[in-house]
Amino acid sequence: MTGHAHVVEAPDGASPRLALMLLHGTGGDEHDLVPLGREAVPDAVLIGVRGRVLERGAPRFFRRLAEGAFDEADLVARAADLAAFAEAAFARHAPGLPRAALGFSNGANIAAALMLLHPRLLDAAVLLRPMVPLVPSALPDLAGRRALIASGIADPLAPPAEGARLAALLRGAGAAVRTLAVPAGHGLTRADVSAAASFLAPAGVAG
Template identity: 35%
Template sequence: MESAGFHYKLDIPAERPDCAVVLLHGSGRKEDDLISFGRAVFPKGALYAPRGAVPWENGFAFFRRKPDRQLDIDDLKHQAARLCRFITMVFQQTGQRPFLVGYSNGAIVAAETICQDRHLSKGAILLRPLSPRKDQSLPNLAGYPALLLAGADDERRHPSDAPHLAEQLRSAGADTVLETINTGHGWAEDAADEQLSRQWLARWSIA
């Protein structure tokens, strides 16, 4: 399926959907990468999984990195603006502001869309995140619900990366929870990411 400049996969539950979710994969991956995670966390959600527009390694990414692995900030902002149009399309189709679920590259671009327009989405689950605006204050995000899931042994992140983004979000007024899991950059073997995500949704009665 194609909309707002993105190829995407749509996964609809057998029952009437109770929420909408946008799933944003990591770099070098594809649009169906987070479908099983999304279904485990949002069993009745309408899952929209766009494919990143940037060819990367053996798959795709949502924005480019520079040769030294630093974020290409200009491309990140541009691609996030395009993604905001996709999120708007999801709202138009479902009548609901979607949750954002982003992993790695997808978590970074999700955080940037929140900075560009926090009113497009209902809340965010950011797995192995990194700040899109490391040396800047974030805009007013008063009351925005965000769960950050970091890996204690994440070989692609500095131990301060997720705490730094969490502090930025809190300083901007977002309702932020940071959890650190005993895993690396990938999924926790004990499904801790799924469990903590479900607990967070239930705790704050967000869904």
């Protein structure tokens, strides 16, 4: 499989029940969220993916014009490219399993874009410190899809108001959305790991 640098990790000694795609923040790589993903879902097949856009040498999943201003045409094209990669990766490494994504910051934004632009790809998404990536001209049908949005109360980059806007957008498309306000800034905390674990528990997405 070509196109995106990635890493795949099967669960250790357990039958997998979930395929979890991990999408890093700006400057990260395919390994960044593997420990968080494994702790949150010990019995998941983890697929860590590296973004293909470089911003001053830092990997991202799509271009931006300035802080908080996204290149929407590039976002749409990169989301289509990532969706095609993910379809192939899920089919190869986790056939028949429920599909989820866990993204942080830029990775959360591309995961939200996948839900809005490719609504059949994912069953659920954990969006940590997201913004609204784009507002499609027509909302998709996200009935039966689920999302967790975790915003940092003191986050100057992706403030809680952005998380609330994204939650309203996804709910408007029919998704079931859970929101969480974490006492933190843009960085991740133990509360994010616990929330992801609860959201992706067997009684949830794979129940």
